[in-house]
Every structure is written in C-alpha cells, then in structure tokens.
Amino acid sequence: MNSSTDESYHRWDAEAMARCGKQLGVTIEQQSVPAAQVMTKALRMASSKSLPDVIQFDASEMPTFADAGGLVDLKTLGLSTRDIPEGIVNFGSYKGTYYGAARSVNTLALFYNKDLLDQAGVEVPKTWDELRAAAKQLTEGKRYGLALSAGGAEDGVFQFMPFMWSNGGDEAELDSPQVAEALDYWKALLADGSLSKSTVNWTQADVNDQFMAGNAAMMINGPWQVETLNTDKSLHWEIAQIPVPEAGEDSVGPLGGAILTVPNTGDEQREKTAGRIVACLSSQKEQLTYALNSWMVPANAKAAAVWREKVPELDALADQVAAARSRTAKLGAGWSSVSLALQSAFQSALTGQSSEAALKRAQQRATSGN
Numbered sequence: 001m002n003s004s005t006d007e008s009y010h011r012w013d014a015e016a017m018a019r020c021g022k023q024l025g026v027t028i029e030q031q032s033v034p035a036a037q038v039m040t041k042a043l044r045m046a047s048s049k050s051l052p053d054v055i056q057f058d059a060s061e062m063p064t065f066a067d068a069g070g071l072v073d074l075k076t077l078g079l080s081t082r083d084i085p086e087g088i089v090n091f092g093s094y095k096g097t098y099y100g101a102a103r104s105v106n107t108l109a110l111f112y113n114k115d116l117l118d119q120a121g122v123e124v125p126k127t128w129d130e131l132r133a134a135a136k137q138l139t140e141g142k143r144y145g146l147a148l149s150a151g152g153a154e155d156g157v158f159q160f161m162p163f164m165w166s167n168g169g170d171e172a173e174l175d176s177p178q179v180a181e182a183l184d185y186w187k188a189l190l191a192d193g194s195l196s197k198s199t200v201n202w203t204q205a206d207v208n209d210q211f212m213a214g215n216a217a218m219m220i221n222g223p224w225q226v227e228t229l230n231t232d233k234s235l236h237w238e239i240a241q242i243p244v245p246e247a248g249e250d251s252v253g254p255l256g257g258a259i260l261t262v263p264n265t266g267d268e269q270r271e272k273t274a275g276r277i278v279a280c281l282s283s284q285k286e287q288l289t290y291a292l293n294s295w296m297v298p299a300n301a302k303a304a305a306v307w308r309e310k311v312p313e314l315d316a317l318a319d320q321v322a323a324a325r326s327r328t329a330k331l332g333a334g335w336s337s338v339s340l341a342l343q344s345a346f347q348s349a350l351t352g353q354s355s356e357a358a359l360k361r362a363q364q365r366a367t368s369g370n
Contacts, residue, residue: 001042002056002258003035008227012293020280028277039064042263046070051263053274059091059100059259060154060339063332066094072262074098077275083284088299091326092259094333100259101282104296107253107324108162109239109317111211111225112218116143120217124240128185131243135194138217145194147207147216150186150350152343155204158254159220160186160342161327162242165252171331171338174345175356175363181245183345183355190350200350211237222256223317226295239316255324257296297321334366341365 004010010032017028031052033041039061045051046068057065065071075081075098081089084102092100110131112124120138125131135145149155163186164171169179189195196202196210204221211219212232220242229237241251260281262274280286287298291307297318298304308318328335341362349358 001031001033001038001052001054003038003058004030004032004056005034009294012290016281016286016290017277020277020286023280024273024276026273026277042070046263049265051265053262053265053270054277055261055263056258057100057261059102059255059257060327060335062092062100062259062261063094063328063335065261065263066097066099067333070264071099072264072271072275074101074262074275074278077262077272077278079275079279079282083301084299085301085322087255087325087329090329091255091257093329100261101278102257102259102299103282103287104291104294105255105257105299105321105324106222106224106296107255107317107320108159108220108222108242109253109320110218110242111221111229111237111239113211113214114236114238116217124238125243126240127243127247128245132185132189132192132194135189135218136192139192139194142215144196144210144216146189146218146220147196147202147210148186148199148220149202149204149207150199150346151202152200152347153203154339154343156346157339157342158256158327159204160346161254161325162220162251165254165325166242166244166249171327171335173363174338174341174366175360180355180359183349183359186346187349187355200347223295223297223314226314239314241316241320250323251320253320253324255321255326338366 004013014030017030021028042055042065079101081098088102088105092098092102122134122137125134138145149159163182164179167178167182169176169182207219208221208225210216242253244251260278262271262278284300284303287300288303288306291298298307304318308315331338345358345362349355
C-alpha cells in the first residue's frame with residue numbers, strides 16, 4: 001500500500017514492482033490511496049488483522065505506527081544501511097531502530113527565474129540579507145520577488161524548517177529567540193511587499209503555479225515540481241541552496257519523502273518475503289531508476305553520485321540533501337503536536353500577532369498536546 005495515486009508515480013511503482021517480482025519469483029500487487037489516508041487506513045487494517053505486506057509511509061508519519069509496535073526492524077530481515085548517509089538512516093528510524101527504507105529523498109531549494117534575475121541585474125542570493133534585497137528588487141507590479149507556502153498545513157511547516165534550523169532553532173523549543181528570528185524574517189518579507197498576503201493560504205503546488213505564471217521571480221519548493229516546470233519550455237529556471245542567516249553557514253532543510261516498511265503481521269514467512277521486496281525496491285539500481293523518473297535524490301550515496309552526473313542542473317539539491325535533517329528524528333511521534341502548533345503560529349504571526357507571542361502559545365500547545 002502506498003500513496004502513488006498520481007498516474008506517473010503509480011506507473012513507475014508498478015514497473016519497479018514487476019521487475020522485483022520477476023527477480024524474486026513473487027507477484028506484487030499495488031494498492032494506492034491518497035496520502036492523507038495512508039495512516040488511518042493502515043491503523044484500521046491493523047485492527048482487523050488485514051495489513052498488507054509492505055506499507056509506504058511518509059517518513060513523518062512512520063513513528064506513530066512504529067510507536068504502536070506495528071513495524072518490523074528491517075535489519076532483522078537482512079536489510080543493510082551501508083552506503084546510506086546517517087541523516088537518511090535516521091529518517092527511516094524510530095528510537096534507534098531502522099523501520100523504513102527510503103528509495104529517494106527530497107528537500108527544498110531556492111528556484112529562480114534566470115531571465116528575470118539577469119534582466120534586473122540581481123545575483124543569486126546566498127544570505128538572508130541578500131534574499132530580502134533581491135526579493136524587494138524583483139517585486140514589480142503584480143509580480144512578487146518570492147513565493148513560499150506559509151499555509152496552515154504540513155507544507156508550511158516543511159517550508160519553515162530551513163529558516164528555523166539554519167538559524168539554530170530547535171523543534172523542542174519553539175519559543176526560543178532563534179525560532180522567533182526566523183519567523184520575524186518571514187514577517188519582514190511580507191512587510192516589504194516581497195511576499196503575497198495569500199502566502200498564508202498557499203500550498204507548495206500553489207507556489208509553483210504562481211512561479212510558472214510569472215507572478216513570482218523566485219520560490220521555495222522541491223524537486224517534485226520539476227516535471228511540471230519542464231512543461232513550459234520558455235521558462236528558464238535554475239536552483240540554488242536556500243539562503244542562510246550568515247555567509248558560510250550550512251543551509252539545513254528538512255528531509256522529505258516516503259519510506260518502505262514491513263508491518264508486523266505475525267506471519268514470519270511473509271515478513272521475510274516482504275523484507276526481500278523492500279530490499280529490491282530500495283536497491284541501488286532501483287533507487288537510481290526511481291530518482292531519475294521523479295527528480296528526487298537517491299538515498300544510497302553511490303546511486304546519488306551517479307544521479308548528480310546525470311542531472312547536473314539539480315546538483316544544488318544534492319548538496320542541500322547532504323545537510324538535511326529528519327523532522328521526526330528528535331521528537332519521534334511527538335512531531336505531530338509540534339507541526340500543528342507551528343501551523344497555528346504562522347497564521348497568527350503573519351496576520352498581525354508578534355512572533356514571540358505566537359511561538360510562546362505554540363510551545364504551550366506542543367507541550368500539552370492541545
């Protein structure tokens with residue numbers, strides 16, 4: 001079971017499953033449900049003892065299922081983490097146990113319209129000061145200098161992480177000065193007129209629509225937009241790492257993507273077969289094929305090195321992934337409370353409340369869970 005309801009992703013997964021099925025001598029059937037339904041459906045199936053042999057979870061959701069004892073340690077099924085960077089191993093782990101194998105990962109980058117920056121004589125920004133100045137200079141008429149998602153959903157939280165983490169903020173201390181400074185930076189971009197007021201309602205897909213329509217010169221977004229961007233041959237876009245508070249600092253973004261897990265079904269033989277399926281789907285060869293189809297970055301370091309050579313236009317994304325972090329590595333199942341609290345904080349701060357007050361309330365909500 002996965003969330004590959006998009007035609008392209010469903011087809012790529014079906015092709016990979018057919019290759020692995022042939023190799024392993026099994027038939028693999030794919031059931032795709034909307035991403036928002038994977039967790040609830042998995043929990044229902046667990047209660048009725050009708051779980052599939054493999055579930056692909058969003059990595060941010062996996063700890064909730066693992067915390068209930070619902071997953072098998074992949075290392076006991078023979079899967080190795082050799083050649084997988086530590087951050088990506090953590091991405092698929094909960095309390096030190098490796099439950100989820102990633103085929104590919106993603107993170108955010110700064111996408112920019114090369115023609116617009118060239119016409120305005122604007123250099124690609126590397127620091128917060130440079131980004132703010134560039135966004136202000138590129139704002140003209142109906143065109144904003146920058147577009148990002150600050151909506152009250154996980155999209156907005158995902159987009160805030162590079163600003164929060166690169167500034168030294170911590171998900172366990174939302175009311176710290178570092179987190180407030182990051183939110184104040186977003187507020188400054190809004191006050192400059194460089195961001196649309198609609199940013200509080202936009203998803204990442206909306207941001208991409210604005211960029212493609214010429215309503216934004218730059219945007220914060222991810223590689224899942226590349227296929228759509230490439231449909232407009234007149235749009236000359238490039239990417240760079242997300243600017244940092246001070247020159248020379250690491251741009252630390254969130255790792256995104258899905259992981260393949262083996263549910264605890266109580267059938268040891270089926271679990272072993274499921275482990276072989278996960279091993280095949282996450283093999284170096286299959287990772288590279290999947291990553292080249294989806295524009296994501298392979299989780300395996302050797303596959304990622306080949307990927308860099310094949311898609312040099314996304315090289316900056318691989319650099320961004322190298323420093324990226326898992327959202328759930330520190331808080332595990334507690335991440336969901338932090339995410340909801342931050343979503344509320346954005347909405348309040350960007351519509352008038354002080355960042356300090358919004359984040360103080362967010363920390364209270366995250367701690368109490370309501």
